[in-house]
Amino acid sequence: MNTIQKKIWLLVAIVVFIMAGIWVTLTYYNQKMQDQYNEILQRYLQMNEVSASSQQLVTSLNNYLQAPSSSRLANLETDRHELIVAQEQITNLRNNGNHFTLTNYLNLIDSLVDSSDRSVRFLNAKNNEESLNDFADATRLSTYISEMTLTLLDTELKTYDQFYRGMIKQSVELKKLGIWMLALITLLLLLFTYWFSLSITRPIHKLTQAARELSRGRFEMQIEVAANDEISFLAKTFDRMRININNLISEIQHKAQLESELQTNKLLLQESQLRSLQSQINPHFLFNTLDTLSKKAYLEGSEETSDLLASVARLLRYNLKRLDRPVTLYEEVKVLREYIAIQQTRFTERLRYVEEIDDSCLFVKIPGLTLQPMIENAVIHAVEPLEDGGTIRFRIIDGGAFVIVEIEDEGMGMTQERIAQILEEREADRQDGHSTGIGFSNVVRRLRLFYNREDVIAIESSEGRGTKVTLKLLKEREAGDYAEAVNR
Template sequence: MNSIQKKIWSLAGIVLFIMVVIWTTLTYYNQKTQDHYNEILQRYLRMNEVSQASQQAVTALNNYLLSSSQDNLSQLERSQQQLRKVKLQIFDLRNTENDFALTNYMNLIDSLVETTDRSHMFLTEKDTEDSVKAFDEATRISKYISDMTLTLLDKDLKTYDRFYRGIIEQSKALNELGIWLLLTITFLLLLFTYWFSLSITRPVLKLTQAAKELSRGRFDLQVEVASNDEISFLAKMFDRMRININNLIVEIQQKAQLENELQQNKLLLRESQLRSLQSQINPHFLFNTLDTLSKKAYLEGSEETSDLLASVAGLLRYNLKRLDRSVTLYEEVKVLRQYMEIQKTRFTDRLQFHSDIDESCLYVQIPGLTLQPIVENAVIHAVEPSEEGGTIRFRIRNDGERVTIEITDDGPGMPENKIRQILEEHPVDSEGHSTGIGFSNVVRRLRLFYGLDDVIEIESETGRGTMVRMKIPKTRGTEEDDKALDRG
């Protein structure tokens, strides 16, 4: 992550780098120009030293001729030594322009040294006249050296005139370049500073705008900041806070809605409990009346009528049980037989019922009022509409971990769309059932009780009847399944 501190240090580093580059360039150029000036000045100084050394040599020779003392002789020798030294320095000033003149110049220095030596020698030999002639020649050579020095200086001035003018032009160009460079660097620094400030202020402005929107209650707007520094981290935390607040508001709204629905459900529950209490009065009275009639019919010798009334009473007693509790297959089969006894009395020979039951499976738990609504559905749609009646087959068999229950009729069959509606738990045929429990309700209660979707299947062909197959686990439902059954 690039921090704001790093950005500031980067800006300072760029400015420092530009300043160092400019300073280094100017220093290099000034040093180069100064070196040229020093070189030219050294040429002039060396030539001037030759002229002065020649004059000093002539003066020292003149003093020696006037007074042949040891000090004057030493002065003369030092002057000659100085001439030899400056001669060596002059050799470094040679170039293509002054090669010939400089050669003559050096020869004149050698001649001056030889003439002073010859004048000294003549004086030692007491040849005063020749010594004076040699002195005059040395004086003349010294004058030639001075004139030659001026000539060489003039040649150097002409040689380096172009260089001087170039330096002046370069100085002007450097001044102009400096001005343009200063303006360019200033513009670039302003541009970079503007971009740098935007990289900091733009995310801050976006964050500020997001805070304003949040203060207005708009928690659905995402906070997006395109940066890679502390402000980006702050924006992410800010957006996470927005999401948490939004989720909290949604949760509070949902809780309020649930509380409202719960309050309404409580009111409906109280109303339904009152209606249930009212609806139970008549069935209990009817059950007691049927039981009395059954005993009276038995005492009067009408055993068939007594059995019928007993079946109706047993069926009514079973239907009055709570549907949120599981029962065994034994109890379901018992009430199914009572129901079929009533239907056989109604349809006589038009209804044929065949059962094949594995007694070892009757301990399995199953939701109450499961088998009767399915068989009743077969009676209503397969037997009742046909003048010839029909046949219903009921079978229970052991299939390992599950118990298979099959209810088959030979009626007209069931359309595919109706099968799909039943399996999707849409209430399509609850009307007309004596229990008030439709086929789709049975499917829903079975799935809730066992927690399985493949607990029931329907096979049907047009004109060839329908088979309802239930594959129920042998383990009974848990308390949670019973509560789910109650809600179903």
Template sequence: MNTIQKKIWMLALVVLAMMIAIWLTLTFYNQKIQTQYNDILQRYLQMNEVTSDSQQMVTDLNNYLLMPSQATQSQLENSREQLLEVQSTVYELRNVENEFALTNYSHLISSFVETVDRSIRFQEQEATEASLKEFTEATRISMYISEMTLTIIDTELKTYERFYRGIIDQSAELKKLGVWLLLLITAVLVLFTYLFSLSITKPIHQLTKAANELAKGRFDQAIHVDTNDEISFLAKTFDHMRGNINAMILEIQQKAQLESELQDSKLLLQQSQLLNLQSQINPHFLFNTLNTLSKKAYLDGAEETSDLLVSVASLLRYNLKRMDRAVTLAEEAFVLRQYMEIQKARFSDRLQFFTELDAACLNLQIPGLTLQPLIENAVIHAIEPEEDGGHIWFRIKEVNAEVWIEIEDNGKGMDQEKRLQLLDGAITPVEGHSTGIGFTNVVKRLQLFYGKEDLVTIESEVGQGTKIILKLPKVRGTANHD
């Protein structure tokens, strides 16, 4: 894979190679010119050094003649050795044009050294006049060496004049070469940088265009990037993500449709279950029979019996009319009083019924025939088995934004295991002597009506009675229907 990192390294290597090539070229030409300059300068310096050393030697000889000592003699010897060393190097500067002049120049240096040596010997022999004569000759030769040095340098300058001009021309050509190389490198780098940036920006623009299409919700258009680097891998991953999102959207749409259909089916099933539970009570013929018996008892003078039959008929008529829709707590409480009038006629003083109703809660809607089965169970289990009867309390109150309906008796109660089984629907109490609707039926109808669980709790202990509490929300769930 041609990675972006490789491209960057390639660009860096190209730039580095060009810079090295330029550096090597300029270094070669500069070194060549510098070497030529150094050679010529060295010739001049060596010749000039001959003049300086000869004059220094004359000075040291004069000091020795004036004050012979070990120090002045040692200084003179050092000057002599240095001059002879310079003489050997000057002789190496010979060429075709200056060979004769340099030969004479070398002989002149040798003659100067010999004259100095003779002056020293005469001084040592205490031949002062002869020593001074040789000193004068050495001084004259030193001056002649200086003049000859200038002559040779002048000749060298004339000889290398063309070389100087060549160096100047080479310098000018080198400047032109540098300018052309700079322009060439700039053009190559601009072209290479353009191609390099295009290889990165073009696929990025393609990815940006694809991202804009995805932002518009077009997940069905494939993403293609024709490169061989990380951007191509990113584009393939991006396209794979697009495909997954598109498939997920289609799946979500299908699931939403199925869920909608399932919800509709669930609502229909709930309504069917509610209607099925409500259809357990439909004794129309019994209502007509009770009306007939009530009229006959009234005609026979049994007014109490007639009133009792009227209460039973009213209770049955309420059940027949209200089972197909919700009713208010006020309606349920009214029909519950009629039911208890019937039970009081049955049990007389054995049944004590007490009510505590919060008028602000009586407008709450509940399924029809919800409270009567619970009161009936209390009568069956708390009043009938007891010879002395019992008490039943009926309360409606508001607690923590809920409406609590409590039905409490002072019967035998039940243990923890039986209470949990009753809540779980594992067992049911003896179901209605009059309605045929028991505790489990009521709980199921409430759950269907409100669309939630945990509406009913039971508080009971053996020998301590039983309290059933309905905790009803003031607002029904959105999934519920009247």
């Protein structure tokens, strides 16, 4: 959705982009002109450096000829090296305008260096006359170099005169371009601002007209705003409100017409409720009926059927106890065996049940209906889906200050995400026709409330490798109002 905030950010981005573009352009041209100025100035300085180096070389040569010494010879060598370096630098200054002059200039420098070297060699050979002649040549060459430097500088000035004029003209044109760009940008920003403000004020104007019509009781007028922002959302909500009010008025009128019919139907409904109450079965009547059927089956010689009916009756009676009342592990194990007996009748050899119980641990208190839902979960997911059935192992072990209860099956297991869902109590309790309706997460929540601890239960499982549920029960749990916690 193109919100108003995004439109504002778009306007800001356009302005910043234009300003950045202008700044980059001006900076680029300014840097370009500055680099050109520096290049020309560097040419002048390099030519002047050659002239100064040649004069310094002649001075050092004169000093050495008058009083030869190792220090003066070292100074002479230094000046000679600086002149050669300066000569190498100005070699890169060659162009079409100074090609001939610069070639002569470089030759003069070579001649000066040679004359200086010969003067020193003749002096070392005790040939003072030749040494002085070469010194005179070096002095003359140095003068020629200075004059040639002026000639080169004059040539450079003539060569770059047109460039200077072009730079001045370019600067003037750049100022004009800046003025035109400023005018163009101002015009574009004005047009964009007008469009932006219109995209906000036009829908608001339509909403104002629609509100005026609604205040006059005209609910049939449809509100349409061609936009895709918060104002459009507001207009759509306003239109839905208009439709809802219109429907509400129609519904009120319709209800007024049906009022007399509702009064008549109310009497019929009360009669139906009475008949529904009469059809409900008293749980105690159900228990008595199951006991009667169990005794009758026993008298008729159907002992297995009698035991099954008795187990069902005891299981139903236990399941209807209040869940906020704690029971002992002994009671839970007892009803668990009833449940296993019923399931073994159903699955026969497909259900294999193995238990290992330390009778000294059966005094521990536990919330009612804790073990059966866990075993039932193992039966549903680890025995029922498999053609060969499966084995469920149930253990109660003395763990010192704790009693360890383990329920292990050989089913398909579960994912870590499913385990986290159960332990975080995010499982939706399912009642799929063969479940007690006590979900696994419900058991986890009641155990944690009962013992006031989070680590009371642990689940180990992986897909295809079965599941192991471990309860870590305190023999002496912390005092707390469990019933009040469960009711909350």
